[in-house]
Amino acid sequence: MASTSVTRNRKHVSEQPFIPSLPDDIAMVVLSRVPPRSHALLTGVCHKWRNLVNSTALYEQRKKAGNTTHFLCLLQAAPQLNPKQPPIYNVSLLNEQNTWERLPPIPEYRQWGLPLFSRLAAVSGRLVVVGGWNPATWETLRSVYVFSFSSWRWERGANMPSTRSFFACAAVGDYIFVAGGHDNTKMALASAERYDLKTDSWEILPQMHELRDECIGAVLNEKFHAISGYHTATQCKYVKSAEFYDPVSRAWSRIEEMIHVSPGAIVGAAGCLFAIHDREILAYCSSANKWEVLDELPVGDNGISPPLCITSYDRKLVVTGTCNVDEEKYRTFLYNLPEKMSMVSESSKCKGIWEALPVDDQFLGMTQTSCVVEL
Template sequence: MSEEGEENQLRNLIPGLPDEIALDCLVRVPYRFHSTLKSVCHGWKDLLTHPSFLRHRKIAQKQESFVCLVQAVTTTQTAEIADSTPEKEKSQIQFSPPVYGLTVYNASAETWHRIPSSPVLPSGIPMFCQCVAVAGKLVLIGGWDPTTLDSVADVYVYDFIHGGGWRRGAPMSVARSFFACAVVGPAVYVAGGHDNQKNALRSAEVYDSDSDTWRDLPRMGEERDECQGLTCGDGRFWVVSGYGTENQGRFDSGAECFDAARSEWTRVEGVWPFPNASPRGSCCEIPRREGEQITRMPLPSFPSVWFVGPSSGGSMGRNQGLREYDEKDRSWKVTVQMPDGICSSPCATGIKGGIFVIGCGGSEGGPHRFRACVLDGGSRKWAHVDTPGEFSGFVYSASSISL
C-alpha cells in the first residue's frame, strides 16, 4: 500500500480525536483484544491487519513477545501422576503415544494458552515438525504424520495478524523430518533431515510465505540428518552438524552455510565438537533490543549467540550452559551456567534481547515435567517462568514472534 493509502487509513479513527492521538491509543491495546477491535468497524480492521500497524506498535514500544512451541500435550492429571509416582514404579505406567499441540507463551503478559485444533489439521499437529515465525505468521513444516508415523512434506500456516486461523500451505518438494530450518529475511530455508526410509538428505529448498511457493536450492555437500538451522548477520543460512545415512548418531563436526547471492554452499570446519550430541533445538540466536548493544556479542560473521544445553550422554562435559562460539579460536566458551531446575532436553529460542528455554526439570519438578526460564541478554541473569502443569510437556521446536 502506498503512503497515501496508509494515510487514508488514519482518518477519523476515533470521532473527535486527532488521528495521531487515536492511533496512539489503538497501538497500546494488548494483542489479546485485537480481534475485538477488528470487529468494531472496517476502518479499524483494515488498520490492524496492515503491516504499518505493527511498525507503529514497534515505534511506540508496545509490541508483545510471543514464544510458539510444538509441545506434547500434557494434562494436569498426567503431570500429577508423574510427580506423585515413586521412581521405581514409573516404568510400569502406561501412557498413550504423545499428541502434539501448539502452545503460545506471551512473554510480555506472562500468560500461556494453546491454539485450538482445526479441521485443516485432520490428524493434529505433526510430530517433530519445525515451527518458524515470519511476517506475522507461524509456519509448521514437515515432521511425522501422527497416525502413520511417516515423514511428511506438509506445511501449515497460522496467521496471527488477520485474526488467527489455520490454512494449508504449499508442501515441500520432498517429505522430511529432523531437518534444519531457519528464517532469513522474509524467506524460510530448510535442508537435510531424513525421508520415510530413514535415509539422510542433502536436498534443500526455500519457502516464500507471501506467494506460498517453494524453490529448490543446490544440494549440500553432505547428507545431514538431525542437523540444526540458524541464520546469520549477513543473511546466510547455516546448517550445523548432523550425520549421514551410514553414520547414524555420529554427529559431524562441521557445518555448511548457504550464500543466496552466490547460490552455493560452503563447508565450515570445527563448528560442532560434540560427536555424541545433537545440536537440534538447543542452538539459537539472541535478537538485539531496539537501540541496545548487548555485551559479549560474537563476530557478526557468525550467528550471534548459541545456547547449548546438556546432552543425554553428557558429552559436553560437566560445565554445561550457554556457550558462545568464538570464530577466531573456533571454540565454544561457557559464559552462563544452566539455570537451576533444568537438567536435560532443553529447547531454546531467541526473544527480544534474550533467550527462552524450556527443559526437563529433574527431581525438583518431576522427571516428566518441563519448566521454562528466560535469560536476559544484557545482564546474563536467568528468570524462572511459571509453567502450569498442562504446559509442561516435551517441546520439539520453538520460535518467537513480536506482535
C-alpha cells in the same frame, strides 16, 4: 458490467481513510497501539481495516513504533487422562499477561493437535509450522500451517517442494529456510529450500556441500546455518562441519571442524551462536572457530536437565528442559546474556542471569521445540 462494478468498489475502499478526518499515517499510529488479541474486532469495522489486519502492514507499523512484544511458543504435549494413549501435541503460548494458554489445534488434526516433530518458525508476527509427521498415520508431511494471532486461527500455506524429516529450520528476514534431514527412504539429504510468507511460495536453493540428517538450524549475521548432522539415518557418526547460506551470494560456505560434541540445541542471539551440551551453555567464537563454556544450567530441585530445546529474542536465551526432580515434567527459563561475553574460565562476574518463567501444572508436558514470535 459486474467485473467493472467490483473493481470500482475496491478502488473506492482503498481511497477511503482508515479513520475519517485523520491522515492515514496518523491513523496507522493509532491502530498500531491495538493489541493483537483485539485485532479480530478491527476486521468487523470495514473492508479496509480487515485488509489491513490480514496483511503484514499492521505488524510492520507496530514494530516500527516499538509497540511489539514477544510471545513464547512451545510445541508441547498436553496433559492426558489416559497415560496409555500417545501424547497429543499443541502449541503452548506464554502471553502478554505472563500466563500460559494453548493455541487451537490445526483443523485437519483437531483430534490429534499438531504434526509430530514439526518445526516452528516466526515471520512477520505469524507462527509457522513446517512439516512433521501425521500424528495418526506417521506419514511424513510436506504441509505448512500459518497461525495468525490477529484472527486467532490457522491457515494452510503452500507445501514444501520436498518430503523431509528431522531437518534444519530457521527464519531469516522474511524467509523460512529448511535444509537437510532425510527422505521417506531414510536417505540423508543435502537439499535446501526457503519459504516466502508474503507470496506463499517456495524456492529451491542450491544444495549443501554435504549430506546432513538431523542437522541443527540457526541464524547468525543474517545467514542461515545448517550445523552438524549425520551422513546417514543410521546415525553412526555425526558431522563435525557446518554450512551457512548467504542470501546475497546465493551460495553455501563450509565451516570445517566447527563442532566436536553433539549439542542438544543451538541458537543465534546478540551476534553469537549458543549451544547446550550436557549441563553447560557454550558460546561460539567464530574468529577462533571454537566453543567455550559461558555458564551452566540452573541446578537444584527447581533446575533443569537435558534434553533441551532453545530459542532466543533480543539478548535472551529461552531454555526448556526436564525438571531435575521429575524427568516427565518440563520447565522453561530465560537466560539474560551478560553485557560482556567473557567465559566462565575468565571471570565469574560476567555470567548471565537466570529467570524462571511461570509454572502451570497444565503446561509441563514433553517439549519438542520452541519459538519466539514478535507481535
